[in-house]
Amino acid sequence: MRLTLHGVVRAGHPTEHRLVTWEDLAMVVSETAPDPLGHLEMLSGLVPYGPVVPLRFGTSAVDEDAVRAEVLARSAARLRGHLDRLGGVAELHAYLRFDEEAALRAVHEENPGLRLGDGLDLGARIRTGERIAQLLASWRHARARVLLEPVSALARAEASLPDAEPTTERRAFLVPLDKIDTARKLITALDGECVAPLPAFTFLTEPTEPAPASRWGW
Structure with missing residues (x-):
């Protein structure tokens, strides 16, 4: 077997x-x-x-x-x-969800010339929609970095996780085991979700290394 x-x-x-x-x-x-x-x-x-x-x-x-x-x-x-x-460390995932209307309002305030209106042709509307999505992601990343600074200060490493929803920031941290509870409290105080302790899938390779190609999966 x-x-x-x-x-x-x-x-x-x-x-x-x-x-x-x-x-x-x-x-x-x-x-x-x-x-x-x-x-x-x-x-x-x-x-x-x-x-x-x-x-x-x-x-x-x-x-x-x-x-x-x-x-x-x-x-x-x-x-x-x-x-x-x-x-002595474990992976921790933090999920922060932002209000979509508030995020869009912030993006438009920072980019007053941006609009997605009926007066644009289809190609222009698609390009503008893609631009708005990019700006939303940038705004979310920047906002999350500020909010999660206290967690970053506890961590030995951190990384962005793939997007699941346009208004949800997902980040992984490599945190000492004795700091997990502190990090969890910081994240829940932001109305965020914390999942830990996890095995360090995200941090098995250094950022400068290529992804491993072993048939064993690491």
Whole structure:
């Protein structure tokens, strides 16, 4: 039976899940493939007890020997580097939602010549609509940066997450575990949503590195 691979931890990591160990590294595995939410929940449950290098959902290996030889041994130096860097921290997601009418009003006040009216031809209306969308995103990013400055001050790194809605700012922070509660309170005070602690999917590669192309998903 193929093994589903979830994440790499240090050997001896406290967990009830099955570990495949090679030297000082261990892979968290299961024989049944959970859904993506179950995969994330498993990894999130590991984070408070030590660093975790998460693997992409659906990663698998034929058996324990393949896990040791083809994953842990082959990428040992890289995995140890990630574990060292992720010690004592977790990923935190902050979602801030802005009122659409207020955001549009702010964009038009900052750009008084901008209009989307019936007098424009179709091509001009499309271009203007695209411009408004770009300005809305820029306004949202700038406003969120100001509001989330206290969270940024706690974090070791931060990154923008893909847009889900035009008026929702989604940001990821790499925060020390002992600062998670403080960050959560700061975000909820802004009527925002906070999800943490999470495995550091967003921060596995440095901003200057290309996205990893490994068939293992990291």
